[in-house]
Structures are given as C-alpha cells and as structure tokens.
Amino acid sequence: MSPGPQLVLIGGGHAHALVLRGQPLPSDISVTLIDPSPKAAYSGMLPGFIAGHYPRAALEIDLARLARAAGARFVIGRAEGLDRARRHVLVAGQAPVPYDILSLDIGITSDLPDLAGFADHAVPAKPLGRFADRWAGFLAGVAAGRSAPRVAVIGAGVAGVELALAARYRLARNGAAPEVTLIDAADEILRELRPGARAALLAAIGRAGITLRTGGRIARIGPESVALATGETIPAAFVIGAAGARPQGWLAKTGLGLTDGFVTVDRTLRSVSDPRVFAAGDCAHLSHAPRPKAGVFAVREAPILRQNLIAALTGGRMRAYRPQRHYLKLVSMGEKRAAADRLALRIEGRWVWRWKDRIDRGFMRRFQDLPPAGRP
Missing domain, CATH: 3.50.50.60 (FAD/NAD(P)-binding domain)
Structure with a gap:
C-alpha cells in the first residue's frame, strides 16, 4: 500500500499549532511537524513570564503532545534548507524529510549577528x-x-x-x-x-x-x-x-520568492514562487495585504491555512485570507497593569491586565485540554 500524501509543517508557531489543534485532518494524509524544540512559547505571555506573573510552563505549548493528539509525526530538529527539486526538507544532523505540500511557520528572530559582541x-x-x-x-x-x-x-x-x-x-x-x-x-x-x-x-x-x-x-x-x-x-x-523583526537566515537560500527576507505569499497563503509551499505567521509577507508582524494574524490565518493545505493535497477549493485592517493590541506594563491600543483614547489599568490575562490563558487552554491521541 503506497503512503498517502505527505504534509510537512516546519515550525511550531501559532498558526501550525492551531492547524494541529483543529478538527482531525483527513486520515489518508501523513502529517509531520518539525521544530528544534519539543515546546513552543506563546509570545503574548512572555513579558508576564519575565515579570514573574507566570511560570515558564504557563506559556509553553507542548508540541510533542500536540502532535501525538493530532496523529502527526514529530521531528525534533532544526530545518536548515529545502531541496525543492526532490521535495525534501533538510534537517540538521538528520535524514531529509520528504513532502508533497510544505508549510512554514517559523517566526522571526531578534538576534543581531552584525553587532559586535x-x-x-x-x-x-x-x-x-x-x-x-x-x-x-x-x-x-x-x-x-x-x-x-x-x-x-x-x-x-x-x-x-x-x-x-x-x-x-x-x-x-x-x-x-x-x-x-x-x-x-x-x-x-x-x-x-x-x-x-x-x-x-x-x-x-x-x-x-x-x-x-x-x-x-x-x-x-x-x-x-x-x-x-x-x-x-x-x-x-x-x-x-528586541530590535525589529528579522527573518530566519536560511530562507534566503531556499530560492523562494522573498520580500525583505520573508516568504512572499498570495491571498491563499501559498508562495508566489512555488505552489507546493505555504507560509503563515511572522515569517510570511502577505503580498495582497501587507501587515505588521503580530500574533493576531497567525491566529486568524490558521483555519484558512488548514483548509488550503488540505485542498492543495486533495484538489479541493481554496479560500482567500483577508486580514483585518484594525486589531486590538493590549500591552503589558511590568506590574499587573496594561494599556489598550484602541482609537486615540488612553485606556490603561489593572482591569486591562485582567482582560489581557483572560485572553492569553484562554488561548493556552486550547493546548492544555487536548483530545486523546489520534492515529499513530
């Protein structure tokens, strides 16, 4: 029996985590998740962790457990390139991972390699x-x-x-x-x-x-x-x-169409230069509707990305992703206070922190209450 179509997700970002957390993927699709770490952090709670409001575990998504629940294979390794002719993901120190359809959700880095010291x-x-x-x-x-x-x-x-x-x-x-x-x-x-x-x-x-x-x-x-x-x-x-949003350096060697180092995608989140490659979250550049790097877009992209990945593998119909122009930004202020970036009003206080805390904990709850393990 020949294996079914192979879907490979590179990176445990918010969009990919939600793709795996959604309704079960078709049973004939073989899914592989690749990430350097068995756990991924929810960036919205990082300042609260630094301030001591949350333990580290509160903002970590257990990718191994999530993949198990979704019936996906999990490869702990760092992707470092693509062989697009053979349709292989090159993983440091490991065998290449074959794919039919590939999705990238590898985030950004705030590293400054050109700064001395x-x-x-x-x-x-x-x-x-x-x-x-x-x-x-x-x-x-x-x-x-x-x-x-x-x-x-x-x-x-x-x-x-x-x-x-x-x-x-x-x-x-x-x-x-x-x-x-x-x-x-x-x-x-x-x-x-x-x-x-x-x-x-x-x-x-x-x-x-x-x-x-x-x-x-x-x-x-x-x-x-x-x-x-x-x-x-x-x-x-x-x-x-914490200066700026830099793309992962290895993307420059993939031959994919890039904008300022980020993977350029169309309204279906598919690469403009390779129909077998999709990208979401901060590593993607929305050519049809450029937006700033913000986690809210990755979360909203997830259901569209999921449907389009399945459609690319099965010949189904794709949907367009239309990002909202305005979105609420809640900014933490060290202590348990936060400010809301909404309209021109000055909105801040402990109640805004509680509002942000409810949103953040609600998001993380999706990955703590997981269904039983799916297909092996």
Whole structure:
C-alpha cells in the first residue's frame, strides 16, 4: 500500500499549532511537524513570564503532545534548507524529510549577528528557551550578589518597552535596586501606537525610572556594558535584543520568492514562487495585504491555512485570507497593569491586565485540554 500524501509543517508557531489543534485532518494524509524544540512559547505571555506573573510552563505549548493528539509525526530538529527539486526538507544532523505540500511557520528572530559582541554578551528575546535559561541564571546571579541588577534593552518598540518594564518590575520585586536602560536608534519611540497607548507607556517608563536613550547607535556589546558610537558606555550585566523583526537566515537560500527576507505569499497563503509551499505567521509577507508582524494574524490565518493545505493535497477549493485592517493590541506594563491600543483614547489599568490575562490563558487552554491521541 503506497503512503498517502505527505504534509510537512516546519515550525511550531501559532498558526501550525492551531492547524494541529483543529478538527482531525483527513486520515489518508501523513502529517509531520518539525521544530528544534519539543515546546513552543506563546509570545503574548512572555513579558508576564519575565515579570514573574507566570511560570515558564504557563506559556509553553507542548508540541510533542500536540502532535501525538493530532496523529502527526514529530521531528525534533532544526530545518536548515529545502531541496525543492526532490521535495525534501533538510534537517540538521538528520535524514531529509520528504513532502508533497510544505508549510512554514517559523517566526522571526531578534538576534543581531552584525553587532559586535552581541553573540557573546547579549541574548535575543526570541526564541524563548535560550532566553528563559539566561534570564533565570541572571536572576540567580543578582540574588547571590554575583551580578549587578543592570539591564539594557536594545530596541524601544512595543516589545522592547514591555520587556524593559517587566525586567524592572521583577528585579525590584526581588529586592534589588534595578537600573534599566532602553536604547533605540530612532529619535522617537512607539510611533506605531495611537496617542493614548503611547502616552500611557511613556508615562509607565517614567514612573519606573527607566532610562531612555534615543538617537544613539550601538558600537559594540561588552561583558558588562553597551558602548555607543558616541563613546558613551552604559553599564549592563544583562543585555536583551528586541530590535525589529528579522527573518530566519536560511530562507534566503531556499530560492523562494522573498520580500525583505520573508516568504512572499498570495491571498491563499501559498508562495508566489512555488505552489507546493505555504507560509503563515511572522515569517510570511502577505503580498495582497501587507501587515505588521503580530500574533493576531497567525491566529486568524490558521483555519484558512488548514483548509488550503488540505485542498492543495486533495484538489479541493481554496479560500482567500483577508486580514483585518484594525486589531486590538493590549500591552503589558511590568506590574499587573496594561494599556489598550484602541482609537486615540488612553485606556490603561489593572482591569486591562485582567482582560489581557483572560485572553492569553484562554488561548493556552486550547493546548492544555487536548483530545486523546489520534492515529499513530
């Protein structure tokens, strides 16, 4: 008996997790999930984890358990290329994985490989696993008196501001006297937000005593400091990279059509250059309706992606994904407070945090209450 069509999902991002969590896929389709880690982090709860509001387990999706429930094969490995002629995924240190239809949901990275000293003395906020281990080690060092409670965050966008506020809150709650610095090359920060949310976050930065350095280019990262191009040195025992959204580097070698390094897809989430390849989440560029990198789009893409992957394998009809123009953004503020980026109003408070917390926990509950294991 010949094997059925083979669907391969590279990456355990939100869209792929929801594809596996949905209704059972047709029994004649062989599904394989590939990811470097057995667990994937829900990015919406990362600042709450850093602040100490959530244990690490609360924001981790157990990919192995999810794949088992969906009847999918799970390969723990790092995809590093595609052989599109043979239809193989190249996995570091392992045999190639064949596919008939392939989907990419590998997210982005906040690594800064071109910045001198970053690889040795800083840590990107994503992926979570490495960051969580380094953060736990830093907190232990501060508690033992081995490390000064000094943190620098590179990038003062929404993610960087959330991480700076969370780090400051956690260190202060643990009894330290933290020094947190936000560094950004732009002269103004948070311009992507509406006036109310921007005002709320700038006020929170001020109340927390976080130092904001704008218009400054970083020259290098040292073991205990960040050196600016002006010659100024900012003391920092823990440096977090949160500047921008960089695509995974290996995509550039796939031969796929890319936009700024991200996989260019059409309205069906299919690659514009290869009908056997789809992409969703932050690693995809929506050619028909460009949008910022935000988890809300990956979640909304999931049911469309699922139907279109099945259609590509079975000859069914595809659906178009039409992303919403406006979406609610809830931004955490270190303590159990949050701001809502909605209209031009300044909406903030503990009740906004509770609202965000309910949404986040509700999303994660989908992956904690899993059905019994599917087909082997």
